[in-house]
Amino acid sequence: MDTSLAEIFSFIQSIPPFDLLPVPVLERIVNEVSICYVRRGQQLPPKGVNEPRLYLLRTGALSLSNDDNHLLGKYGEGDCCTVFCVPNNGQKDIVHSDEDTLLYSISYEKLTCIIKDYPDVIAFFQQTSSERLSKKMHRINDDALVASSLMNSSIANFFHTPVATIEAKSSIKDAAIKMTELGFSCLVVMKENRHVGIVTDKDIRRRCVAAGLSSLEAVNNIMTPEMSTIDIKNNAYQALMAMTSKRIHHLPVTQHGIVTGMVTITDLMNNEGINAVNFTSIIHKANTVSELAEISHLLPKLQIRMTKLGTTADHVAKSISAITMAFTIRLIEMAEKILGPAPVPYAWLAAGSQARQEQLAHSDQDNALIISDDVKPEHDYWFHDFATFVSDGLAACGFIYCPGNVMATNPKWRQSQSKWARYFDQWINTPDPKALMHCSIFFDLETVYGDTSLLENVRATMLTKTKQSTLFIAHLTSNALKLRPPLGFFRDFVLIQNGKNKATLDLKHNGIAPIVDLARIYALSEGISEVNTIERLRQAAGTVSLSKPAAANLIDAIELLGMLRLEHQARQLELDQKPDNYLAPKEISRLEREHLKDAFKVIKTMQDSRPSI
Amino acid sequence: MLNQLTFQWPNIYEIRRKWLLKKAPYGPMRDFLSTPFQSSYTSIYDSSVLAVDFETTGLNAKKDKLLSVGFVELDHSQIQLASCYHQIIKTEGDLSADNVVIHQITDDVKAQGLELNTVIEHLLKILAGKVMLVHFSRIEKQFLSKACIDLYGIAPVFPIIDTLVIAKKRLDKKSIAYDPSQLRLSNLREQHHLPTHYAHNALNDAIATAELFLAQVNQFQLGDAEKLKSVLI
Structure with a gap:
């Protein structure tokens, strides 16, 4: 190729999906490029251009908004604007330049003709975000299939x-x-x-x-x-x-x-070598809290190892959750050995991410106790000491105390079966948005140890009520809609709703949590007793609340977000940093950003389709 | 409406073109001069422009040689890469080391070039009827004239837009002293927030000049109706 076009060539080559094309094909694309300049404030397409074209931003910035002047996204250097690839796309989206902008463009018809032998590249332009996301996740799952064994x-x-x-x-x-x-x-x-x-x-x-x-x-x-x-x-x-x-x-x-x-x-x-199975077996053999604490140091290592093996996020979180469960059970056995047997039947409950089997290393403990109605006031001494022992033990093993005090040591969450039933009645019958925000964690409960019928009876009654209470579901929904995914990325920043930029993406609150919340709403509306998010989505699929394709899209989205979170945490854990959920766009490739944008779109679509108050 | 009724003087290029046509020999030069120029009252948006750049062994057209020619067309304010042309010219004599450093054109590369007449013939064919867009027009004007006199006995006439002149006029109007280096292609591009480009390749510089021109036209808010006249030198 002529060295004179080498810059334009390498610029286009750096933008996905063009990076997948061999040099001669890219050269043909470069040869079809037109360069135009759009002054700040002008609309696209440029004057006199009516045919569908693909635009690549060389310098400057563009904004995409709908006809209500609502910002939908922004494009910066190196971004690929596909809005005008389709002739007269029904939704009258408007693209205008925020800065003086230099654009490379190519006729969409000529482009598809040049790349006709590269279905992956064509698919990038033709598929919807959910289709692209699904394809990406299928590939990841295939890799995981090879890498993982037990699952x-x-x-x-x-x-x-x-x-x-x-x-x-x-x-x-x-x-x-x-x-x-x-x-x-x-x-x-x-x-x-x-x-x-x-x-x-x-x-x-x-x-x-x-x-x-x-x-x-x-x-x-x-x-x-x-x-x-x-x-x-x-x-x-x-x-x-x-x-x-x-x-x-x-x-x-x-x-x-x-x-x-x-x-x-x-x-x-x-x-499997060092893995969840070995882990649980050594936990069972530990006799003291300090031995357990020693073993718990291996947990982050297991998480890194599984992430590197390409294990799916779902599998990693389930393994970590299973191990947390093993720690808890071993601590309960130790407590019973010290304190003697429980005076009445009870069950130790996990709440939130551990109940949903979506836990990762270094997460905090959320737990509760449900006690048989035969309990007498004097029995609470036993349960208090018991809860304290287990909770302190968990803290020694790296599961920090719950900042919101959702723990069995809190008398409020150490209650009899009928009291728990009343809690749920109150939350469902007289829903108060603020109270609901704090109690949503209790709609994800699982028995870790003890008499499972205690929780299951309460749950069965609770689900028959949630199914019928539209007001409760509506309040739950409006709470859930408070956490929105960002619009996308602009340069090396995360672009949020009001057009402002943030340095990092909060994978948990602006990605995973919205899906977890949606899945909970579907489950409670449909009376599904499952608490794991993916399982909830699978079971809700095909009901009035959730169509099958939408469920599949959400599962793809949460898997992608979960995977990026694990990879981000693996990088931090390896540097001996405390893992968090804040992903800087610079950490990930341009292509991963595209996949993330697809996931955001899937979440947004599902959030927008929920009636709320 | 008023504009259309205004009497338009035939531009100086047209008068000179018709005069030269009478004495031009048959061949590429006569073909070139047979094509009328666009009216200088054509809007900038509608005019056909050819961004051109020459790489030479020096600044003196009389003794220095033309090394390579690059050009690209601007059609309705869009630079069409499909119209790109870049050609090394086979010239006599060895290149000085300094030149090789600047243009990256070595004697070996030069030996693979085309003869000067082939390249000039092609340039004239494409340039016919178009406005030439260059940065610092003296080089292209003088080297093209010299080549044409050597090949056809007469120098052609053609309207020119010079991005350096456009920038200079703007700076002169401000009546503030400025450093002449500000008028370099790369510096002007930087002022317009255009990306850095790999300079001293004829086609690259032609594209870079065309981009700068688009930015200038936009910056001056000349509007779509602005006439070619306002930017011709």
């Missing part, structure tokens, strides 16, 4: 089959012999061809030998009845979650309700 491995890859069984009326001795012969540490107990329980070598030790029970007794005396099972359709990661939450090491696998195999924690552990 994407079916249980079928791990389980042992046929499952070793024993008849309920067989003796404990027979069970021990069978285990030894097969080299298995557990057997499924069968009665009339149905599984009725599980017996492990630990049961033989504890419930038979140590308890002085005759080994000739029937095995069903020492088995664990109502065993947990998992359907074969789940992935290995879900098996891990089930085992972690129930603190079991063996999980029978069912197919059409019939036990067909067994998956053990060792099977999963052998599959």
Whole structure:
């Protein structure tokens, strides 16, 4: 190429998607460029230009606004303005120059002709933001599929089959012999061809030998009845979650309700190196808070490692959440050992991001206690000491105390089941916008330990009410709409609604939180009990509240934002900085900024379609 | 309305063109002179302009040589890169080291160039009927005249817009002393917030001059109806 056009060539080459094109194709594009100059305050397209054209900003600045004079975005040097690629785009968007602007432009028809053999490049101009975002996320998910294992491995890859069984009326001795012969540490107990329980070598030790029970007794005396099972359709990661939450090491696998195999924690552990599985297993072995605190230093390292492996943000957050859960459970066990058993049934609840399984290292603790209605005033001493022990323990492990005091140590959030039911009634029946802002965290609750029925009963009643209360949903919506995504980027700044610039993008409050809020609204409107955002969106998809394509768009958007947040935090953690959510546009490529703009658009569209007060 | 009724004197270029045409030899020069110039009352927006730049071995057209020619067309105030032309000229004699540094045109590159007559013939063909846009017109005017006298026996006439003159007029009006270096192409571009360009390549300088001209026309708020007359030298 003629060196004289080298500057124009390299300028265009630096702008995505032109960076994907080989040199000869780019040279043909450069040859079709016209250069024009637009004075400050003038509108685009330049006088006399009627054909669809693509504009690239060489210097200066342009603003895009709708016909109500509402700012939609800005373009700076090196930005690509596609507004005029489509002839007479129905929505009368206006582009005018904020500064004297030098523009390179190319006929859209000629451009598409030159790039016809490059579908990825054409797609960039032709697809809508949600289409582009979806394509990007598919690619990322494909990469994650290769990089990650557990999340994407079916249980079928791990389980042992046929499952070793024993008849309920067989003796404990027979069970021990069978285990030894097969080299298995557990057997499924069968009665009339149905599984009725599980017996492990630990049961033989504890419930038979140590308890002085005759080994000739029937095995069903020492088995664990109502065993947990998992359907074969789940992935290995879900098996891990089930085992972690129930603190079991063996999980029978069912197919059409019939036990067909067994998956053990060792099977999963052998599959991944230092990972969530190993982590939970060492947590279970820790005996003191200081040992746990020692282990917790590994958490940021795990987060970096998983991020670098290209693991999806959803998987990373679920792993970190599972580990937080393991820390909490171990602390609860320690507390019960010190304080003695609880006077009445209870459940330790996680609220907010931990409940949603969207937690990252260094996050604060949000928790609560729900106690059986049998509780008596004097029992609160036990629960107070208990909550204090666990909360202090969590703080020692790096989960700082909740600044908003949403913790089980706060008497307000350490209440009986009926009191919790009344809290929800009040929030739903007489919604007060300000109060709702503080309590939205309680609509994302999950049981970490204890009697799950306590929360589930309250939740079931709560959901039947939220489904019917349009006023409550409307108040929740207007709160949710307070956090808006930015318009885009202008030069190296983040462009916000009023046309002002910010140095950084708050990924959490202006990206992830709006989607979390939307998902909560859909779930509460549709009576969905799930709290994880992606799961809420999946279940709400196809309901009146949320169309299937819109759900898919939001899932893509939250995955992208989550991924950028993890990458940003990995950079900080590696520099021994405290991770935050403030992303400077300079940290990311031009292409990533384009993807982010697509995500903002998806969020904005969904926010704008919600009726609020 | 009034404008249209005003009697327009035929411009000096047209008178001279017709006079020269009578004695021009058949060939590229006669073809060039046969094309009428645009009226100087044409609006700047509607006029056909050719931004031109020459790289030479020095400032003296009598003894220095033309090394390369670059040009690009401006059509309705849009610089059309499709019309780009850049050509190295095969000239006799070795280049001085200083020149090589400035233009990056080495003897080897020069040897691959085209003959002077081929390049001038092409330039005249494209320039016919257009206004020449240059920065510091003396070089292009004198070197083109010299080349034409050598090749065809007469020097052509053509209307010129000089971005240096436009800038100078503006500065002179302000009656404040200024440093002449302010009138350099790169400095003027900087004043207009245009990007830095790789100078001393004929085509690059031609494009840079055309961009500067667009910026000047816009800055002076001349308006779409402004006549060519106001910017011709």
